[in-house]
Amino acid sequence: MSLQDKLPYLPAAPGVYIFRDGNGGVLYVGKAVSLRQRVRSYFQDPARLPPKTRVMLQRAADLEYIVTDNEVEALILEANLIKEHRPRYNVLLRDDKSYPYLKVTINEDYPRVFVTRTVSRDGARYFGPYTAVRDLRETLEVLRSLFPFRTCKHKDLSKVERPCLNYHIKRCPAPCGGRIGREEYRRNMEQICLFLEGRQEEILKQLRGQMQAAAAALQFEKAALLRDRLRALESVLEKQKVAAAGRGDRDVLALARSGDLSCVALFFVRGGKLVGRENFFLEGTEGLERAEVLTAFLKQYYGRAEFIPPLILLSDGDKRELTAVAGWLTLLQKKSGTMDRAGAAGQPDGKPPEGRPEEQGGGKKRALVQIKVPQKGEDKQLVDMVAHNALLALREEELARTGRKRKEQALERLAAVLGLPGPPHRLECYDISHTAGQETVASLVVMLDGRPAPREYRKFHLRTLSGPDDFAAMAEVLTRRFDRAREERQLINTGQLSTKEAKFHQLPDLVLIDGGAGQLGAARQVLQQQGLAHIPVFALAKKEELIYRPQDEPLRLQRDDPALQLLQTLRDEAHRFAVSYHRQRRTRRSLKSVLEEIPGIGPVRRRALQKAFPGLEELQKASLEQLAALPGMNRSAAAAVYRFLHGEEKEGV
Structure with missing residues (x-):
C-alpha cells in the first residue's frame, strides 16, 4: 500500500506520525491535533512544500501513526521518539x-x-x-x-x-x-x-x-x-x-537564522537578575517557520532540563502549539518535583514571583508554566535584547564555519599536491634559532586539523653543540622528540603513564622543517633511524617559498595557493616561537654575565635576581627598596647592585 493509499484510513484524532525509508529507518517524527488533516497537508502541490520536506517525501517509503488521548500526550510521545531515533529531517540540537x-x-x-x-x-x-x-x-x-x-x-x-x-x-x-x-x-x-x-x-x-x-x-x-x-x-x-523590574524567574529565548542554521539564545533570569546565558545551534531548519523552530527547541531543551521556570518568553511562537507545550512542561514539573522548588523560594517575603499564575491542587498552590510572546513593555525589550545577542552569535558561528571550511579545503589541497593518502590531522613544524652558535634553541609547533594547538607546542635548549650547525641541531631535536615518543608509548602500554600526562606520545601525520634541502636531509635520516620513515617530511625555504620533497624536485606553488599558505602559517609560527625562546635565553645569559661582575653577589642572590627580573632592562628599572626586598638580599647587597647598574653612589647607603 502506497503512502497516499493510507490517507483515507487516518483518524481525525491527536497522535504522532512517523515517516520511514525503504530500510525501515525513521526519517521524520511529527505530532498532530488531527492526524488525518496534518498528514494530508504533505501530499499537496510539491512546489508549495519546503525543499527539505520534498526531499524527505521522496525518500519516504512507509508511514506509521500512533493515536493518543490528547495533544499533550502526543507531544510527549513525539519528544521521546525524536530523542530515541534522532531523525534526519527533524530539527535537532547540534551535538545534543x-x-x-x-x-x-x-x-x-x-x-x-x-x-x-x-x-x-x-x-x-x-x-x-x-x-x-x-x-x-x-x-x-x-x-x-x-x-x-x-x-x-x-x-x-x-x-x-x-x-x-x-x-x-x-x-x-x-x-x-x-x-x-x-x-x-x-x-x-x-x-x-x-x-x-x-x-x-x-x-x-x-x-x-x-x-x-x-x-x-x-x-x-x-x-x-x-x-x-x-x-x-x-x-x-x-x-x-538587573534585567527586569519584577523579581520573578523566567527564561527568555530568541531565534536568529541563516539558511539551514539557526541559533537560539537563551537567557536565564532569576529573581529579576540575569544570571546566565547559553547559545544553541540547530541544524535542518531551512524552509521552516520561525515559530516551528523555536517550538522544536523548547521540546528538546526542556525535555531534559533540571529546572523549568514558571514563565518562558519567546521571540516567536504559535499560540495553539505553545499552549500544548506549556501543558506538557507543567506535567514535567510535577513529575520531576521541580515545581515546589519553583514556588516562592526566590522571594524574601514568601510571595509568588510576578507573572506567575497559580492553580489550586490538593489544598496546596502549585505553579503553572506560561509561555508568552510579548508584544510590548519591558518583556518585549528583554526579548529584543536576547534576539540581538542571538544574531551576533549566529554571525560568529557562520564566520567560524567559513574558517573551518577553508581549513578543510586547504588540508585537502595539501594532501593532493604533496601526494598524501589523506588530509593530515596532526602537522608538526621545527625551527632552529641561535646567534653565531650561542644559545641554540629549537621549537616544535603543532596544528590539529589546520588550527594551531598551543598546548602542544614544545621548546628545546640544545646544549651539545659547540658552534653554528643547523643540520646537527635539527638532527638532535628530532632525535630527542621521537626518543621521548617511543619511551612514553612504552610507559603508556605498561600502565605507568597516562595519555594526559604524556607530552610526546602522539606521532605527526606530516613533519615540516623550516629550511632547505640540508635540513630536510637531516630530518629524513633521523626518521629512518627511528623506524618512522613512513611519516611524510618536507621543508619550506624562506624567500623563494620552495617546498623541498624527498627524492624529488622542489615544488613551487602559487602565492595564493591555500596549501602553501597553510604551510607558511605553520612555518612562520615555528619561527616566531623559536626566536622568542632564543631571545629569552640570550637576555637571561646577558643578565647573568652582568651579575657575575658585581662584588658580593653570589649564586644564591644571582638566582633570586634572575627569577625576579627577566632581563637587564627590567633590573635597571628596579628601585633600591625592590632589590632589598628580594629573598637572600639585604640593603648593602641591593646598594651594590644599584650602584653597579647606574654608575652612581646612593646617598644614605
Whole structure:
C-alpha cells in the first residue's frame, strides 16, 4: 500500500506520525491535533512544500501513526521518539549528546559537584545543559571557593584515615576526617544548588543568619569564615545585570537564522537578575517557520532540563502549539518535583514571583508554566535584547564555519599536491634559532586539523653543540622528540603513564622543517633511524617559498595557493616561537654575565635576581627598596647592585 493509499484510513484524532525509508529507518517524527488533516497537508502541490520536506517525501517509503488521548500526550510521545531515533529531517540540537552538565550527587551522604555529559535517573541533581565548557569550569571554581566540597570518589569516608591536600589548602572541609558534620556539609551543598538555580539572594539570607548565630554562640572563627563567604558572594552578585523590574524567574529565548542554521539564545533570569546565558545551534531548519523552530527547541531543551521556570518568553511562537507545550512542561514539573522548588523560594517575603499564575491542587498552590510572546513593555525589550545577542552569535558561528571550511579545503589541497593518502590531522613544524652558535634553541609547533594547538607546542635548549650547525641541531631535536615518543608509548602500554600526562606520545601525520634541502636531509635520516620513515617530511625555504620533497624536485606553488599558505602559517609560527625562546635565553645569559661582575653577589642572590627580573632592562628599572626586598638580599647587597647598574653612589647607603 502506497503512502497516499493510507490517507483515507487516518483518524481525525491527536497522535504522532512517523515517516520511514525503504530500510525501515525513521526519517521524520511529527505530532498532530488531527492526524488525518496534518498528514494530508504533505501530499499537496510539491512546489508549495519546503525543499527539505520534498526531499524527505521522496525518500519516504512507509508511514506509521500512533493515536493518543490528547495533544499533550502526543507531544510527549513525539519528544521521546525524536530523542530515541534522532531523525534526519527533524530539527535537532547540534551535538545534543555532548553538552555538559553540572552534577550534584545529593543522593550521597557527602555530595560532590562535577562536570558530566551523561544524565541518568540516579537521584542526583543535574544543572544545564551548558554550551561553553570553559565558563562551566569557571563556575565550578567559583563554587569551590565559596562553598568548599570534596572531589574524591571515596564511597565510604569512614575508612579514610586522614584528609588529603585539598583540606590543607582550604579547598575541602574534609568530611573524611570528621572535621565537618553531615548536616553542615549538606547545608553547604543546598546553597550550591540555590546558586546554580540563580537564587543567590536566598543564599545571602541564609549566610547572614548563620553568621549571626555563630557570633551569638561566641564561635568567632566560624562567624569570620561565614562573613568572608558572604562578602565573596556579594562581590559576585555585583557583576550581575538587573534585567527586569519584577523579581520573578523566567527564561527568555530568541531565534536568529541563516539558511539551514539557526541559533537560539537563551537567557536565564532569576529573581529579576540575569544570571546566565547559553547559545544553541540547530541544524535542518531551512524552509521552516520561525515559530516551528523555536517550538522544536523548547521540546528538546526542556525535555531534559533540571529546572523549568514558571514563565518562558519567546521571540516567536504559535499560540495553539505553545499552549500544548506549556501543558506538557507543567506535567514535567510535577513529575520531576521541580515545581515546589519553583514556588516562592526566590522571594524574601514568601510571595509568588510576578507573572506567575497559580492553580489550586490538593489544598496546596502549585505553579503553572506560561509561555508568552510579548508584544510590548519591558518583556518585549528583554526579548529584543536576547534576539540581538542571538544574531551576533549566529554571525560568529557562520564566520567560524567559513574558517573551518577553508581549513578543510586547504588540508585537502595539501594532501593532493604533496601526494598524501589523506588530509593530515596532526602537522608538526621545527625551527632552529641561535646567534653565531650561542644559545641554540629549537621549537616544535603543532596544528590539529589546520588550527594551531598551543598546548602542544614544545621548546628545546640544545646544549651539545659547540658552534653554528643547523643540520646537527635539527638532527638532535628530532632525535630527542621521537626518543621521548617511543619511551612514553612504552610507559603508556605498561600502565605507568597516562595519555594526559604524556607530552610526546602522539606521532605527526606530516613533519615540516623550516629550511632547505640540508635540513630536510637531516630530518629524513633521523626518521629512518627511528623506524618512522613512513611519516611524510618536507621543508619550506624562506624567500623563494620552495617546498623541498624527498627524492624529488622542489615544488613551487602559487602565492595564493591555500596549501602553501597553510604551510607558511605553520612555518612562520615555528619561527616566531623559536626566536622568542632564543631571545629569552640570550637576555637571561646577558643578565647573568652582568651579575657575575658585581662584588658580593653570589649564586644564591644571582638566582633570586634572575627569577625576579627577566632581563637587564627590567633590573635597571628596579628601585633600591625592590632589590632589598628580594629573598637572600639585604640593603648593602641591593646598594651594590644599584650602584653597579647606574654608575652612581646612593646617598644614605
